[in-house]
Amino acid sequence: MTCAEILELVHDDIDGRLDPAKREAVDAHVSHCAACAGAARQLRDLRAAFRAMPRVTAPAELRESVLDRLVRARILSLPRMAFPIAAAAALLVGAVVLSRFSNRPDVSVAARDVSERRMPVGEPVPAPSQRTGLTTEDALEGARRSRHEAAGDMAKKLADSADARQDEPLAPGEKARVAPEASGVDADTAGPPPRVAPAPAAAAPGARPSSEPDPATRGAAAERLSSLETADVRVVVFHSERDAREFMAGVLARDSIGQGAPDGVQAGGFSAPSGPLHDGEAERGAKSDDLRDGGAPPSGGGGGGSGRRAERGMSGDRAAAMVNVRIFGQVDARGDDDWQQAVALRQGRVVSEMHLVPAEDGTALGNSMTFESRVLGLVRADEELRRKAIANEHAGDDSKRKAAESKDGAPGDASGVDRGSVPKLDGPAKPGAPPAAAGKSGAPPEIPGSGVAPEGGPAPGATAPQSARPAPFGPADPNRRAAATRIVIVVVTDDPVEARGKR
Amino acid sequence: MGNSPRTDRIQEVSGAGRGDPDGQRATGSAEDMDAVRRCLAGESDAFGxxxxxWQDRIYSAVYRMTGDADNxxxxxxxxxxxxxxxLRSYHGGAAFGTWLxxxxxxxxxxxxxxxxxQKRGAPISLDAQRAGTDEDRGIDPADRGPGPVDASATTEHVYILRKAVAALDPDYREVIxxxxxxxxxxxxxxxATGVPVGTVRSRLFRAREELRRVLDGRVQP
Incomplete structure (x- = not known):
């Protein structure tokens, strides 16, 4: 045998994969070949050196951090856990629905009615009834009374429950505009629920819809959003899908890589679903065990369930009275970990729809409700760009603060909201506009490591972060970004067309 | 290939070695299968x-491959x-550890x-223009000096060996x-790597030969 062949056998011998006959041949060769003997000695030394390397042990907190993430994800991501949130949102909507039929003067919250609530992460989410004291019976009992009275009671009950858990004072002048949602957390005030005005179908760029809040209101809304950075779960209620889209775009622009630097965000699939809804598909889409390591996510991307259901199952007044409630999207990522977690567990976001159907007597909220969810697509943030954007944003904070201090002689606005440049929250969506950073194709990217192409891609009318338009938020404390935040976006509308996302 | 007494001795040593501190086979045990079954049955503690x-072994492997403790x-x-x-996709076809x-x-x-x-889009550092390095190819070097894990135990030859492993091609580094x-x-x-056994053998051969060439007798047990 040649030295090269012997060398291969020496390697095999090192690994214990050499039969006795060959080993004898190797030993014979090595005994008279200095080069091969040297190589064999070096290889044995190498093996011994590897064996002598100090053992590496995992950080003590690794196990806890894994379990903590799983607990959070299971609470917030899995369908059975997401349901209480949906149910909570439904109860909120119930209050809104009841208020719609009241004869009260229009409180006119306008097209955008945003309400954020927070809920701690890391502990089990109790059933809505446990959190709020509200039950279906409560809702039905309320319905037997006057709608207005019932709505008021419901709101008060929610508020009472929330007051008990409130952990943070309200911002000065902050008022609730929507009855607190039923996740039962720090409600604002228990004022009468508003009458919901439909969203304007469209508006010229730059034009402010007649129902649009004034700049001060916008500023307050932005400030409230900013002040809720520590929220673990946020429920944001919109009354038009268009508004939800813009909000999502803002969230992505800000939460992923920071304000004003959306180039690293690749977004898609968070817009309204446009395909057909098939019964049972949602369940498949929500099953976590459909997600294989590197496997394809369950199919989805359809939608239009609300309107379709209205068309096929409802008619006349009842259909007209049906309120379409959609959990429009969920954003559950803040840092790298959470993006990865979202990828690992859901391969995207879950978009759910609920339908609240009036009771047979036509007077109240019934208990016929369906809950469907599906995976729509993926969002990815480029970590490096995100870090840079955060750094830039932070630098911007400092300069803003200094400017404010020099102007007012006092510390700057803690929220960091620039009143003079509060973006148009109600600006019209740009149907068909390509995602700013989704690449030329407009399709969301493959998630690294998942081996999974995004599903669906942006639906028609999808809006992505616009580089020219700052996100509708004030800058945030980077430290607070570390907290995972799940934003549940609920769209409430009685317009089936709007519900389908076809404006 | 049959096992010789010498082979058995090596396996016995390795069975109690670094990859298998509890004396069980490095890639799985009945306890793992039991825990998986209990996980699937809804026992949340089982995954803990x-x-x-497995946390030490997985962390160790990843750390050896990346050279960065945080990462x-x-x-x-x-x-x-x-x-x-x-977890539901694991049916026991491979050892649980191999699957992990x-x-x-x-x-x-x-x-x-x-x-x-990321590096493709980043400015090119003149300091990183060392031909043939991972950095040249846009790959983070797997070793950035003594890590926090075993810094106290780091001796010169350990450091040299780690550097040499870090400089290997990623495919070779994996198998080593x-x-x-x-x-x-x-x-x-x-x-675990998804390549044939023959490829594993050839990669190991090349990796060790590369290490032998780079170390040139500087590492002693």
């Missing part, structure tokens, strides 16, 4: 047992999250790809880490 049992922690965490979400290592390898490879992509540190067999490495 799995993590506890290794993140990737190990991702490995377990992935494992949890894919495969997930960990995927995480490491994804991380390398991500970093490579799994074989020399994690004590996986060729077959287990083949399952």
């Amino acid at each position: 047992e799995i993590v506890a049992r 290794a922690k993140d990737l190990a965490q991702e490995t377990f999250i992935r494992a949890w979400s894919s 290592y495969a997930i960990a390898l995927n995480q490491v490879r994804s991380d390398v790809r991500r970093r490579r992509a 880490v799994l074989r020399e540190f994690e004590d996986l067999s060729y077959e287990e490495i083949a399952e």
